[in-house]
Amino acid sequence: MSDPRRNALVLLHVTVFVWGWxxxxxKLIEQPTLHLVFTRTVIGLLGLVAVALxxxxxxxxxxxxxxxxxxxxxxxxxxxxxxxxAIKISTASIAAACLSTSTVFTAxxxxxxxxxxVRTYEVVLGIVVVAALLLMFGLEVQxxxxxxxxxxxxxxxxxFNVVNGRLVKRGDALRIGFYEMLSVxxxxxx
Numbered sequence: 117m118s119d120p121r122r123n124a125l126v127l128l129h130v131t132v133f134v135w136g137w138x139x140x141x142x143k144l145i146e147q148p149t150l151h152l153v154f155t156r157t158v159i160g161l162l163g164l165v166a167v168a169l170x171x172x173x174x175x176x177x178x179x180x181x182x183x184x185x186x187x188x189x190x191x192x193x194x195x196x197x198x199x200x201x202a203i204k205i206s207t208a209s210i211a212a213a214c215l216s217t218s219t220v221f222t223a224x225x226x227x228x229x230x231x232x233x234v235r236t237y238e239v240v241l242g243i244v245v246v247a248a249l250l251l252m253f254g255l256e257v258q259x260x261x262x263x264x265x266x267x268x269x270x271x272x273x274x275x276f277n278v279v280n281g282r283l284v285k286r287g288d289a290l291r292i293g294f295y296e297m298l299s300v301x302x303x304x305x306x
């Protein structure tokens with residue numbers, strides 16, 4: 117196996133592992149949702165600053181897309197509040213499973229943002245995910261509110277991922293992430 121391929125697979129596995137633990141830790145940490153989101157964002161923001169310093173990349177605000185970065189940060193804020201809120205009112209597994217519905221939302225949002233046709237297979241796969249979730253959680257009456265909030269979180273996740281897909285074509289991903297996190301910290305710290 118070539119080094120780039122091996123490195124990509126290791127990165128993928130680490131990402132999936134960390135992503136999976138995010139929900140579990142969100143349930144186990146005793147902080148209220150807003151405090152948890154604020155703490156997580158500050159840590160992420162400091163991490164981005166450290167990476168920028170280490171790699172000697174600029175975080176200059178001089179870009180015509182700065183307002184888009186800051187507004188996208190608000191979508192991310194709403195996503196995290198709804199994701200961790202869903203975990204607090206239901207379970208980590210329900211919130212994480214419902215996040216998979218972002219596939220159907222992405223399949224519907226991308227054509228609007230990228231001016232392309234809807235790909236039928238993407239919508240069909242998304243509907244299969246939704247159907248599977250309905251089968252799994254259809255009888256979980258006590259978690260319906262959590263399922264609804266987690267599904268809203270998935271919509272918000274799809275939305276900011278599609279927006280970032282456009283922004284990253286015109287700007288540096290590190291700088292975009294920095295200003296998105298900065299807007300979350302600024303709004304929550306106000």
